[in-house]
Every structure is written in C-alpha cells, then in structure tokens.
Amino acid sequence: MNDRNWIICGLIIFGLLVLSPILYNMGTAAPAPDLVIPQTAGEKCVRDTAYMQAEHMQLLDLWRHSVVRQAKREYVNPEGKTFNMSLSNTCLDCHSNKAEFCDRCHNYASVEPYCWDCHIDNPKETE
Amino acid sequence: MKPSRRRFLHTAGAAALGLGAVPPVFKAMASGSAHSDDAHDAAGSDTKAPEHHGGGHSAQPTTRKGAKSLKAKQWAMVIDTRKLAHAEDIEPIIEACHLAHNVPHIPNQKHEIKWLWEEHYHHAFPGKTNRFLNEDVEHRPFLVLCNHCENPPCVKACPTKATFKRESDGIVLMDFHRCIGCRFCMAACPFGARSFNFRDPRPFLAETNKKFPTRMMGVVEKCNFCAERLAEGLQPACVEASSGAIAFGDLYDPHSEVRELLHENFTIRRKQGLGTEPSVYYIV
Numbered sequence: 001m002n003d004r005n006w007i008i009c010g011l012i013i014f015g016l017l018v019l020s021p022i023l024y025n026m027g028t029a030a031p032a033p034d035l036v037i038p039q040t041a042g043e044k045c046v047r048d049t050a051y052m053q054a055e056h057m058q059l060l061d062l063w064r065h066s067v068v069r070q071a072k073r074e075y076v077n078p079e080g081k082t083f084n085m086s087l088s089n090t091c092l093d094c095h096s097n098k099a100e101f102c103d104r105c106h107n108y109a110s111v112e113p114y115c116w117d118c119h120i121d122n123p124k125e126t127e
Numbered sequence: 128m129k130p131s132r133r134r135f136l137h138t139a140g141a142a143a144l145g146l147g148a149v150p151p152v153f154k155a156m157a158s159g160s161a162h163s164d165d166a167h168d169a170a171g172s173d174t175k176a177p178e179h180h181g182g183g184h185s186a187q188p189t190t191r192k193g194a195k196s197l198k199a200k201q202w203a204m205v206i207d208t209r210k211l212a213h214a215e216d217i218e219p220i221i222e223a224c225h226l227a228h229n230v231p232h233i234p235n236q237k238h239e240i241k242w243l244w245e246e247h248y249h250h251a252f253p254g255k256t257n258r259f260l261n262e263d264v265e266h267r268p269f270l271v272l273c274n275h276c277e278n279p280p281c282v283k284a285c286p287t288k289a290t291f292k293r294e295s296d297g298i299v300l301m302d303f304h305r306c307i308g309c310r311f312c313m314a315a316c317p318f319g320a321r322s323f324n325f326r327d328p329r330p331f332l333a334e335t336n337k338k339f340p341t342r343m344m345g346v347v348e349k350c351n352f353c354a355e356r357l358a359e360g361l362q363p364a365c366v367e368a369s370s371g372a373i374a375f376g377d378l379y380d381p382h383s384e385v386r387e388l389l390h391e392n393f394t395i396r397r398k399q400g401l402g403t404e405p406s407v408y409y410i411v
Contacts, residue, residue: 047188066190068302071295073196073358076189085190088337117343118303120229120335 033108036100043094046077060087060115088119195360199377201277201297202352203406204363205388206270210372214268217245221270223368227353229341231331240322242350243272243365251397264411270365270373273320273350274397274405275299284315290347297378297406298352308345317398318405321349378406 063085066072075083095101224243249256251269279299289305313321327344353363366375376383394408
C-alpha cells in the first residue's frame with residue numbers, strides 16, 4: 001500500500017485528461033442556426049412546421065419511394081391539398097434559399113444528405 | 128441441512144418451471160403495450176401510403192397517380208427506320224432525349240453515357256447479318272436504346288433491386304437511390320443499354336433540365352422510356368422529336384398505334400433469340 005499516493009495522483013491526471021475535451025469546450029456550444037423561412041405569401045407548406053422539422057426526412061423518403069417505385073407522383077396532404085412530389089421543383093419552389101434553409105441546419109447537425117449530388121439545386125440562385 | 132440428491136432435484140425442477148414461465152409473461156406484457164402503440168399509430172402515423180379513394184378530404188395523407196398519367200400493360204416502341212435513313216435525322220432525336228434527362232456528353236469513349244444512340248446494323252442485329260444484304264438497310268443508322276424487355280435479365284442480376292420492372296406498365300426502371308454501382312446489370316444486359324458513371328457527370332452538362340435529376344458518380348443509368356413524361360400525359364421525348372418516325376403505345380392493346388404498325392409492317396427485334404422479349408420493334 002506504499003504507492004497509494006501515486007495511484008491517486010495518476011487517477012486524477014487520467015480523469016482530467018479524459019474530461020479535457022469536455023472541459024475545454026464547456027460553455028462554447030455553437031448557437032442553433034436561425035433558418036430563413038421563405039417569404040412566399042399565402043403559400044403553406046406540405047405539412048405543418050412541427051411535423052416538417054421532425055419528420056421531413058421520412059416524408060422525403062416516402063416521396064422518393066412512391067415516385068420512383070410506385071409511379072405515384074401526387075401527394076395529398078391531410079388538408080386535402082395535392083402536391084407534385086418533387087424535391088427540386090415542389091420543395092425548392094418555395095424554399096429557394098437552400099443555403100440558408102437546408103444547409104445551415106444540416107451543417108449544424110453535421111449531417112450530409114447526398115440529395116444534391118443528383119437533385120438539382122435551385123438554378124434561380126446561381127443565375 | 129444436509130444436501131441430498133432428492134432436494135437438489137426438487138430445487139432444479141422448480142427453477143426450470145419458473146424460467147419456463149418467463150417468456151409467456153413477457154409476451155403478454157409486450158403485446159399489451161404494442162396494442163396501445165398501434166392505436167397511437169393509427170391516429171398519427173403517415174408512413175403508410177394507402178390507395179387513393181376517390182378524392183375529397185382525408186385525415187391521412189395519401190399518394191396517388193396524376194389524373195393525366197398515361198397507362199398501359201406493357202409500353203412498346205416501333206421505330207420506322209425507313210423514315211430515319213440518315214444520321215442527320217437521328218441526331219435531333221438523341222439530342223432531345225439527352226437534354227430531357229441531363230445525359231452528359233463525355234468525350235472519353237470509355238466513360239461515355241448513352242440512353243439513346245446510333246448503331247450500325249451489324250452491331251444492332253448481329254444475328255441477322257446475311258453475307259449479301261440490302262445495301263440500303265445495311266448502311267442505315269439504327270437508333271438503339273434500352274429494350275424494356277418483358278423478361279429483363281438486368282433485373283434478375285441486380286442485388287439491391289435498384290433496377291426493377293414496374294408492374295403497372297412494364298418499364299424497366301432504375302432507382303438511383305439504391306444503386307450500389309456493382310454493374311452486374313451491365314454484364315447481364317445483352318444490348319449494352321446501360322452506362323456507368325465513372326465520374327461525376329455534372330461538369331459535362333452544358334445545360335441542365337431542372338425537371339429531371341442528374342446522376343452521381345458510381346451509379347448505372349439507362350433509358351427510362353420517359354416515365355416522368357408519361358406521368359404528365361406526354362409522349363417520350365424521342366417520339367416527340369421524331370416527327371412520326373417513332374411510335375409508342377401499349378403492346379397489349381390491339382387498337383394501339385404500335386399494334387397497328389406491327390400488324391401492317393414486317394418488324395425485327397434485337398437479339399430476339401435470347402428470349403428477353405424486347406419491347407422495341409424496328410420496321411426495316
């Protein structure tokens with residue numbers, strides 16, 4: 001039991017080392033991004049905001065499956081309104097600000113959806 | 128207490144009975160909670176996509192086909208090669224297809240992407256090359272594309288079902304989301320109708336059509352019989368650009384334009400002997 005002090009010192013140093021990234025970054029969390037909601041007057045999104053925030057990926061997954069594999073291209077939302085299921089057209093027609101709308105939040109959450117490898121980002125922006 | 132064999136067997140038996148009772152109890156508990164989950168799902172879930180039931184308001188979101196979409200049992204194409212005798216007749220048709228689908232023009236032939244292209248008779252119909260052929264036919268340019276076979280070997284080869292034969296109208300389609308780029312389908316296709324994206328196609332697109340996505344590196348692509356145009360009630364882009372030389376319609380509708388043409392003209396198909404049942408017919 002002669003090495004007790006050494007062992008306790010070592011444990012404390014080890015604990016500090018392990019916790020160092022957390023301690024170093026304490027209180028410096030990046031603020032949540034504020035999204036720029038498009039100002040298309042009178043237009044309502046396919047679904048309500050809460051649903052879109054939480055479930056837009058499931059919605060898009062349903063859309064792509066329905067369009068590509070089942071040849072069903074129209075989406076009737078709970079209010080009975082019909083939409084053409086298209087990311088590049090329907091979604092981006094309103095959300096023409098992909099950089100401020102999609103990318104900001106995806107960057108913050110560190111997700112890299114590969115939608116835009118194929119689906120054409122709004123050309124209006126690049127013109 | 129002295130441990131005896133009798134006592135040990137008693138304890139072991141009781142323990143075994145107790146353990147045996149655990150799974151049914153758990154199952155009963157789990158099904159009890161699952162029932163409440165189901166009820167919750169029915170109220171709020173939206174992942175199901177039930178058939179459309181006659182318009183009107185519904186609390187459940189649904190997906191459906193557009194009212195204008197064209198329907199067929201098996202789409203087929205009849206190409207009247209007599210009307211497309213020169214390369215100049217064919218170029219605008221290819222151009223229309225490639226513009227509509229964002230098909231890149233890559234100069235390096237090894238990386239070329241083709242949906243609709245021109246082929247020499249000997250390559251298009253290798254089984255039908257007599258030694259002495261009608262010179263006019265032999266040197267005519269032939270438009271070739273995916274044959275949307277009724278018995279497609281590419282579909283059987285695909286390990287992810289990225290390529291599939293659409294039940295509703297017989298089009299052999301690609302789901303680029305699922306393609307893993309293994310190229311088994313390319314090996315399986317006897318018509319060379321499939322191209323692989325060895326590189327990002329975007330830099331090779333002069334202009335893009337926003338109505339159709341581009342592709343990414345590592346997926347296989349091919350003609351889709353303009354499934355996206357049929358959904359809007361339009362004829363395929365090549366048919367529209369051909370000024371009457373290409374006909375399109377339902378192979379199983381005896382009154383369709385293609386069936387009438389097949390009835391009136393002698394037609395050939397590519398590599399018919401392989402049994403894939405191509406849906407593209409050529410009037411020679």
